[in-house]
Amino acid sequence: MENRYLREAQKNADQIIAHRRDFHKHAELGFNEFRTAERIAAYLQSLDLEVQTGIAQTGVVGLLRCVEAGKTAALRADIDALPMQEKNDSSYASVNEGVMHACGHDGHTAMLMETARLLASNAQNLRGNVKFIFQPCEDMIPSGAEPMIEEGVLKNPDVEGIFTVHVSTGHPEGTLWVKPEYISISSAGFKCTFAGQGGHVSSPHQVIDPIMMAGMLITSSQTLMLKRSAPGTPMIFAFGTIHGGTADNIVPDEVTLTGSIRTATPQELRESIEAFKRIVAGIAQSVGGEYSLDIELQNPSIYNDPDMVSLLKSAGAKVMGADKVFEYSQIRTGGDDAAFFQQKIPGVYWVLGVQNEAKGFDKPHHNAYFDFDDANLALGAAVQAQAVTDFLTKDTG
Structure with a gap:
């Protein structure tokens, strides 16, 4: 009926x-x-x-x-x-x-x-x-x-x-x-800025390259963060924007990246955020640079x-x-x-x-x-x- x-x-x-x-x-x-x-x-x-x-x-x-x-x-x-x-x-x-x-x-x-x-x-x-x-x-x-x-x-x-x-x-x-x-997943957005020491690309020994730090973050975080999730457990770690530099022969002073972390539960999100903080800090320390990291909890x-x-x-x-x-x-x-x-x-x-x-x-x-x-x-x-x-x-x- x-x-x-x-x-x-x-x-x-x-x-x-x-x-x-x-x-x-x-x-x-x-x-x-x-x-x-x-x-x-x-x-x-x-x-x-x-x-x-x-x-x-x-x-x-x-x-x-x-x-x-x-x-x-x-x-x-x-x-x-x-x-x-x-x-x-x-x-x-x-x-x-x-x-x-x-x-x-x-x-x-x-x-x-x-x-x-x-x-x-x-x-x-x-x-x-x-x-x-x-x-x-x-x-x-x-x-x-x-x-x-x-x-x-x-x-x-x-x-x-x-x-x-x-x-x-x-x-x-x-x-x-x-x-x-x-x-549904838990999510957070982040904004990470790497600060170095700019200069001419012909003198790499005189600069601290924030573009290199950004590249290290993109590659290492994808591997390390995604390995934190168990097989079959959804986890998304993605970069949405990257900004830095003004010319092809100038190493900039800073580069800013934004992105999103998404996990299956609120607890996994908290743990992933702490792991991400350690990755960012380790990259900056390894090359003598500085960083700022803002993370905003979303849904x-x-x-x-x-x-x-x-x-x-x-x-x-x-x-x-x-x-x-x-x-x-x-x-x-x-x-x-x-x-x-x-x-x-x-x-x-x-x-x-x-x-x-x-x-x-x-x-x-x-x-x-x-x-x-x-x-x-x-x-x-x-x-x-x-x-x-x-x-x-x-x-x-």
């Missing part, structure tokens, strides 16, 4: 897609999602929800109070776009120069708006409360999750479980992917509560069929600041497949040609609504 939430969402598919494409066309960067927030708030108000705006600058929260008292669930969607120039020529391509929804947050936002509609229309049959959290600035550091938490989005009423979905063009459309316990690993995972998988099977529900065998190497919410309360972060190669929807995230099959958003909204319904009714007699 067809799931009632799926049936209702599919009836409203045109509006869901229209919302998503409107957000895509008018993409806004983190903490500047003013138009986006205004439209979200207006829609939630039309559903007679209690609405708060201006949380963490541009965040929006809707609260649904059901007829009977009970637990409180939350769902979270990120609403920001990326600082990229879109290269698609679709009718809904971004009109804002240098700003693009290249990670699917427009879809997350439209899905959560539809989930709010589905649950609001069924509130008379539910008990408890539901918070709909529309978070600004997920894709930049510092991000919006921690400020929202600090401003009390998980309080009044106190949230007992949270759900977050992310679309993926790396998975076939209409599939659900999840993993208990750790599902911790997302921990999925096993009971919440089981509940989500059950809800997914009810909506899309058990044959469409899959469990990752390994941790995902991407990160998300949803981790901060799930450090506070039990939660589940899951992935909705939106890949459709026949339509050309298979470009990777953060690509200038990224797009996805938004016909799947009704399915995602229905899964979210079913999961929250099951959460609110579980163990309530």
Whole structure:
């Protein structure tokens, strides 16, 4: 028998897609999602929800109070776009120069708006409360999750479980992917500057070469850092930028490198950072140079509560069929600041497949040609609504 939430969402598919494409066309960067927030708030108000705006600058929260008292669930969607120039020529391509929804947050936002509609229309049959959290600035550091938490989005009423979905063009459309316990990596960014003594390239004995130090770091760190991880354990160590020098016959005084360290768990990240510090210090000392090293912790690993995972998988099977529900065998190497919410309360972060190669929807995230099959958003909204319904009714007699 067809799931009632799926049936209702599919009836409203045109509006869901229209919302998503409107957000895509008018993409806004983190903490500047003013138009986006205004439209979200207006829609939630039309559903007679209690609405708060201006949380963490541009965040929006809707609260649904059901007829009977009970637990409180939350769902979270990120609403920001990326600082990229879109290269698609679709009718809904971004009109804002240098700003693009290249990670699917427009879809997350439209899905959560539809989930709010589905649950609001069924509130008379539910008990408890539901918070709909529309978070600004997920894709930049510092991000919006921690400020929202600090401003009390998980309080009044106190949230007992949270759900977050992310679309993926790396998975076939209409599939659900999840993993208990750790599902994403922990990450840190670094900026390392080597300082030496510049001079003419014809007099290497009179200089302390920071370019050589940078080269030593790139080669040695790749080997030493990656050997720290056990076979099958994800670890990424990558350099993103390197800057130094002004001419081909001048040894510069300094060179600066930036990059990222990503590990499976917070503990492994702490250990890797300490190892990296020793490598940098050893290189500078070996050639008589100096260094400065700044390391910024970014997103911790997302921990999925096993009971919440089981509940989500059950809800997914009810909506899309058990044959469409899959469990990752390994941790995902991407990160998300949803981790901060799930450090506070039990939660589940899951992935909705939106890949459709026949339509050309298979470009990777953060690509200038990224797009996805938004016909799947009704399915995602229905899964979210079913999961929250099951959460609110579980163990309530």
